[in-house]
Amino acid sequence: MERRTIFGGWALPAAFVLPQLLLTIFFFIWPAGQAIYGSLTRQDAFGLKTQFIGLENFEDLLTDPLYVESMGRTVAFCVAVTLISMGVALLLAVFADREIKGRGIYRTLLIWPYAVAPAVAAILWILLLHPQIGMISHGLKALGIAWDYKINGTQAMIVVVLASAWKQVSYNFIFFLAGLQSIPRSVIEAARMDGARGWRRFRTILFPLLAPTTFFLLVVNLVYSAFDTFGTIQAMTQGGPGKSTETLVVKVYRDGVVNLDLGGSSAQSVVLMLGIVMLTVMQFRFLGKRDKT
Amino acid sequence: MNGRTDWTAHIVLGIGVALFVLPVWLVFSASTQDAAMIGRGELSFIPGAGLDIYWKVLSEGAPGVAPVWHLLLVSFGMAMSIAIGKITISVLSAYAIAFFRFPFRLLCFWMIFFTLMLPVEVRIIPTYAVMAGFGLINTFTGLTMPLIASATATLLFRQTFLAIPDELVEAARMDGAGPLRFLRDILLPVSAANIAALFVILFVYGWNQYLWPLLVATDSRLDTIVIGIVKMIGADTSVEWNRVMATAVLAMLPPVAVVVLMQHWFVKGLTEGDK
Numbered sequence: 001m002e003r004r005t006i007f008g009g010w011a012l013p014a015a016f017v018l019p020q021l022l023l024t025i026f027f028f029i030w031p032a033g034q035a036i037y038g039s040l041t042r043q044d045a046f047g048l049k050t051q052f053i054g055l056e057n058f059e060d061l062l063t064d065p066l067y068v069e070s071m072g073r074t075v076a077f078c079v080a081v082t083l084i085s086m087g088v089a090l091l092l093a094v095f096a097d098r099e100i101k102g103r104g105i106y107r108t109l110l111i112w113p114y115a116v117a118p119a120v121a122a123i124l125w126i127l128l129l130h131p132q133i134g135m136i137s138h139g140l141k142a143l144g145i146a147w148d149y150k151i152n153g154t155q156a157m158i159v160v161v162l163a164s165a166w167k168q169v170s171y172n173f174i175f176f177l178a179g180l181q182s183i184p185r186s187v188i189e190a191a192r193m194d195g196a197r198g199w200r201r202f203r204t205i206l207f208p209l210l211a212p213t214t215f216f217l218l219v220v221n222l223v224y225s226a227f228d229t230f231g232t233i234q235a236m237t238q239g240g241p242g243k244s245t246e247t248l249v250v251k252v253y254r255d256g257v258v259n260l261d262l263g264g265s266s267a268q269s270v271v272l273m274l275g276i277v278m279l280t281v282m283q284f285r286f287l288g289k290r291d292k293t
Numbered sequence: 294m295n296g297r298t299d300w301t302a303h304i305v306l307g308i309g310v311a312l313f314v315l316p317v318w319l320v321f322s323a324s325t326q327d328a329a330m331i332g333r334g335e336l337s338f339i340p341g342a343g344l345d346i347y348w349k350v351l352s353e354g355a356p357g358v359a360p361v362w363h364l365l366l367v368s369f370g371m372a373m374s375i376a377i378g379k380i381t382i383s384v385l386s387a388y389a390i391a392f393f394r395f396p397f398r399l400l401c402f403w404m405i406f407f408t409l410m411l412p413v414e415v416r417i418i419p420t421y422a423v424m425a426g427f428g429l430i431n432t433f434t435g436l437t438m439p440l441i442a443s444a445t446a447t448l449l450f451r452q453t454f455l456a457i458p459d460e461l462v463e464a465a466r467m468d469g470a471g472p473l474r475f476l477r478d479i480l481l482p483v484s485a486a487n488i489a490a491l492f493v494i495l496f497v498y499g500w501n502q503y504l505w506p507l508l509v510a511t512d513s514r515l516d517t518i519v520i521g522i523v524k525m526i527g528a529d530t531s532v533e534w535n536r537v538m539a540t541a542v543l544a545m546l547p548p549v550a551v552v553v554l555m556q557h558w559f560v561k562g563l564t565e566g567d568k
Contacts (some may be wrong), residue, residue, distance in 0.1 A: 006392055007472045013389035017401050020386035023442035026406040026427075031419035038419065092309040095302040102303075108309045108553060111560070115548035117501035117519045122542045124316040126526065127323060133320065133334050133534060170313070178564035227414040231503030235523045249414050249504075256418040257508065265418045272415045280409060 032273065038266030057267035066243070067108050067251070067268075074226060074247040077161060081225035084165035085219055089172030090210075094202065096173070097180040107177070113170040119231035125163035126236060149237065153244025156237045160245050163236060164229040171224075179213035180206065212286075219283045223276065248272060316520040317545070324538035331534040350539045355525045357513075361540055364518040366501055369547065371437055371517060375499035376492050379439040383491075384484070387450035388476055392462075409444035413505045420507050431512040435511015440498075440505060446491055453484050493555045500548045 007013075042053045061067050095107055116124075128136045131148040140147040149155040183206065190204045207214075230249045233239060239246035239254060246254065252272065256265030319338065323331055326341040350361045358364070389395070389403050413420070420439055421430075429435030457480070465475050481488075506517050516524070522544060525537045552559060 006394055007475075008470075010393065010395035012472055013393035013395045013398075016385040016389035019382045020442060020447065021401055021404060023382070023438065024404055024408050027420055027439040027442055028411050028416070029404065031416045031423050032411060034417060034418040034422060086424045088309070088312075092306065095305045095309075098299055098302045100302045100306075106306045106310060108436060108556060109314065110306075111556060112553055113313050114547050115497050115501075115552040116545055117503065117548075119501075119503045119519045119523050120541055120544050122399070123522060123526070123537065124320055127319055127336070127534075133336060135336055138334060145437050166312075166316075174560055175564060178560070182296060223412075227412050230414060231501075231519065231523070234503070234507075235526065252414075252417065253504070257421075269415060269418055273411060276412065276415055 008172055035266045035269040036271070039270045042284075052056055058271075059262065060265065061267050061271065070243070070246055070248055070251045073243075073245075077157070077164075077229075077245075077247055078222050078225040081164045081168065081229070082218065084161065084223040085168040085222060086172050086214070089169045090176050092169070093173050093180055094206070096177055101168035110173050111170050113167060114174070116167055117231060118164070118167055118228055119229045119235045121163050121167040122232045122235035122254070125166070129159050129162075133242060149241075151241055152240055156241055156245050160229070160233050160236055164232050167232070168221060168224055172221065175217055176210065179210045183209050215286055216283065222244050223279055226272075226275070319537045320541050324535055324542055326535055328533045332531065346535055346539045347543070350536050350543070355533060355536045355540075358521045358524050359513050359516055361518065361521070361543055363514070364540075365523040365543060365547070367433075367436075367515060367520070368517040368544075370433065371502070371506075372496045372499035372548075374433075374437040375440050376495035378437065379443045379446050379495050380488055380491055382441065383443055383446035383450050384481070384488075387454055388480060389448075391451050391454040392475075393471070405444050405447050407444070408442055409448075413440065413502075417504060417508060418429045424509060429509070431510055431515060433515065435509045436506055436515060437499075439509075440502065444493075446495070449487060450484060451490065453487050453506050454480065457483060486558055487562055489555060489558040493551055493559040494563065496551050497548045503504055 039057050040052060040054060041050050041201045042057070043050050092110060096103060096110065113121075120261050126134070128134050129147075129149065130139055131150055134147075146152070147155065149159045187205065188201075191201050219290070226247070227249055229247070230253070232254075233245055233247065233250055237245045239250040248268070249272070252265050252268045255268065319336070323336055323341045324346055325343060328338065330336075352362065353360055369522065371564055384407065386401075390398060424430055424435050424439065427435075428436070461479065462475070465479055470478065500517075501519060501524070502517065503519050506515070506520050510516065510520075522537060522540050525540065526532055
């Protein structure tokens with residue numbers, strides 16, 4: 001879409017895009033370039049000589065069992081967080097869309113967690129699940145479960161998944177509810193006339209009509225769980241015990257900042273960039289398709 | 294619809310609300326209890342000793358961490374700078390791209406668009422290196438600037454601006470409005486709702502940052518409240534849980550207040566902007 005009427009001159013618009021452009025160049029394009037350059041080179045131990053080595057860093061990375069493991073772990077983590085948060089949000093949205101008393105209050109009470117920082121969500125869950133002070137932990141111990149996510153890797157994974165999913169429910173809820181409300185009442189009425197109720201109505205009418213929202217949220221949630229959960233994981237487990245909650249972003253941080261392996265972490269950054277470019281392209285192709293229809 | 298109460302809906306939504314409200318209540322209640330008691334695992338749902346602890350954390354914080362009033366100040370400054378900065382430069386650049394023809398316009402557009410694909414988490418190490426080159430490590434500018442560039446906001450405003458009918462622009466020009474007056478008198482009022490929604494989203498985004506402040510500001514005077522909390526629970530010595538929880542409550546209040554008070558615009562802006 002282009003405008004017919006425009007203003008003349010180019011000095012003013014140039015001045016207007018300049019701030020955005022400078023920030024983009026200095027903080028996005030240059031670092032991205034550096035990362036790509038760094039990923040293709042190797043520095044000697046003293047940082048004196050830099051040598052071009054092609055894709056060797058990537059070969060090292062993809063043959064490194066620790067990295068491959070972390071990739072698999074990240075995928076499992078993202079899928080679990082996405083499914084739980086979207087599932088719970090959809091369930092709540094379907095009921096909040098019904099015409100009941102106090103709808104507005106329910107809605108407000110379900111929306112505010114959007115504002116809670118991922119790292120603060122971790123604090124809430126520590127209070128529930130911490131091996132010594134956690135409220136739920138006592139119950140679990142009373143049931144005879146040896147609950148301590150500080151030493152048990154599987155339990156640690158469960159804990160970070162729960163805290164991460166909890167934080168994201170309200171975002172998904174907002175979108176699912178908006179999606180449901182945009183479905184014409186006549187469609188729902190028609191379904192009711194045909195005798196479709198409850199679960200069947202949801203499965204055959206509502207869910208298919210929600211497909212665009214669902215797809216959009218799927219991408220957003222995968223990006224969220226891959227990247228924004230760093231704060232949650234760092235606050236709860238720091239990637240541990242061992243490496244059992246070390247997702248790719250935690251690993252970049254550990255390798256690059258804590259262990260100062262810059263070449264390897266550049267290659268890791270490039271892999272993450274490729275991942276997010278893929279997700280964004282998927283999303284835009286899909287949105288583009290929807291706009292045309 | 295038929296006058297009967299929909300009990301299933303109330304029960305499901307009630308459980309949902311409890312899932313979100315109870316943990317926060319527990320945090321509040323823990324903040325008023327004795328640290329040693331919490332440490333022994335004798336946490337209670339019923340608030341205890343009173344609210345003195347809030348005064349204490351605000352004025353003195355916890356060992357190794359700045360007082361919470363200072364943490365709040367840094368967080369507030371950061372969130373506001375990011376929200377206002379992003380909105381300002383995005384409105385300007387979207388205006389330039391939508392209403393002018395200038396050399397390299399499309400190149401500019403695609404360069405901005407490209408940044409959509411690079412969240413901070415992806416480019417931490419290289420961006421850190423660039424910041425170090427500029428000498429911006431441990432400065433407030435370094436804390437906020439790299440987070441101000443934003444493709445999403447620019448795209449959103451461009452969308453809004455493109456939807457403004459040509460006739461309106463034509464009429465404004467007939468009345469002798471130059472580009473600056475057009476921006477001030479027509480575009481800004483028309484996009485007020487968008488600006489409000491973005492403000493909420495960006496304020497929360499800025500307030501909740503963790504990874505970037507962790508990297509770029511090692512000086513404790515630049516600790517945000519989110520960083521401060523994680524530091525408090527990371528302490529090797531015994532954690533004073535009541536202080537941590539009081540700080541957590543204070544960390545949640547401002548962004549939650551912004552979301553709840555501006556709920557209407559926020560929900561509209563979020564779902565209509567397709568972001």
